[in-house]
Amino acid sequence: MKRIGLFLTVFLFAMTSMANAHSVWINSFESHAHGAHHSMVSLGWGHALPMDDILNSPNGRIAIADFTLYDPAMNKTDLIKPPFKVEEPTASTADIDLYAADLATQKIALNPKSKDGVYQLSAVSVPTFYTQYIDKKGRERMELKPKNEVDGIKKVLMAVKFQAFAKSYLTKGTWVAPQPLGHGLEIIPRTDLSNLHVGDLVEVDVLFYGQPLTATAKSIEYITAHSSSFGQSDGFALFSYLMNGRAQFRVQSAGQWMISVDHKDDVTADGPLKELVGKADQVYHGASLTFNVQ
Template identity: 30%
Template sequence: MVKMLSRKKVYALMGLLTVFLLQPVLPSDAYGHSLFIQSSRYHVHAGKVSPLFFCYGHHIPVDDGVRAEKLKSVRVYTPAGDIRKIKIRNETCLHSYMVDYDGPGTYVLAAETNPGFYTVYMDEKGRERHTIKPKSAIIDRSGEIKLSLYSKQYAKTYVTCEKSSSDFPGRIGQNLELVPVRDISGLKAGDDLELKVYFKGKPYTGPGTWNATYNGFSTRSEDYYYSKTAVSGDTIRIPIPRSGRWFVRYSVKVDAEGADREKYLQEKQTATLVFQIPGEVKNPGK
């Protein structure tokens, strides 16, 4: 026998449903998800085939699946100077792909996203709305435009096969790129990571923001070991106090010009870097 709800409970449920329906619908991409490319291992032997995969979202080390349409390219730069383009599967997943480390040296795993829009605006009823459309698509039926971005991301990590390349391939030519000034595989806990920032092929001299964390620091969304820090110029120095897998994120925003202002107010570009600091064996099994 089905138990009928009281009129009071029905009204309460209707109220909750109304609140739910009035909330803005936020597509996953609209949260400003960050893209990090990772390797299962950071030191491999020649002949080893090992996977790469992604962190996409706000929780380290793995969060949401990545839509195939989000990825413009995934590439492997070999010590021999070859660039291997990986065919992206047409699905939403972690996009893990096997990498063949067939010779000694430093390999670079890199990815680039397709650009996308993110707009936050107030509708005619005063409600905040989020969309992945350009502002030109919603301006006629909105009030205030609170945020209007056109964004693109570049992700990178380094893997050493047997030994590092004699000429460390720090820079690969990404539009926005974090470039270690020395072989990143030689970093130890207690060292500083020094990065040079390149934007459109040149050292970047403008403002930006960075933050960084390591795997296991926090299970909370966007809770980084180093919170967002404003910097200016082409150099970033990050103290690395402990071993583990580290995630670095750096972003710049540039005001839109000319006809682009009809679609967005700012262009945001983000570069990420993942690296691993080896630690001591904690349980040798004796």
């Protein structure tokens, strides 16, 4: 019983830590007004759909290495990326600080000659090190460096390497199962996401460097799913274990939904991440997939 209790404590702590971490996602909202077909696209960062924080916030930031549109033939078009530097307030008063917000908002307009099929939107973050520690004066600090590059450490609280991947879709004509993009951690829908209704079953595959990610005794792998209209305001999400790389759930409400998955690997001297010994203790990957329900 003691071992089971310890396992549950560790598992719940891990779930809480991941739930409190920031996520990056892609907003994609299609419009067919006046006979046109376009999508308004932007990047989201934080916790709450569709917008929570700016990507270069002083409270936690992420740099985007790649923001790309793949057409149905897998041809690539670079999308506008937000700049990466810590944003300073453009104005301050006794009550507020005002920040300019660049969420990479842009319009993707299809035309009569556009290929039918699924257009994939992809965002990949710059791999980043986070070292949280107690310094020699007893202060808790955080630096975006590997721990071997941080001076004055008395005690390491956390030393991780993190990279995030995000996907969304724009469909013209008939939905076709999208091809994998080769993300380190990737969610691939097995369900037509272009015509979803409340109560529909959504099935996904999750790949970690091309291999199915699955729950084992060593690592309990799972996806979560929530919406701005279901779960988000109350701080909970739907949960589904990954078995042989596959998970599923039923959408509970109309609106924008996000599926998320996180995966952690420990750095060991004899493991596949041995080149990171001394730099980080764990490597985290995060992935998101956003879509809309009618």
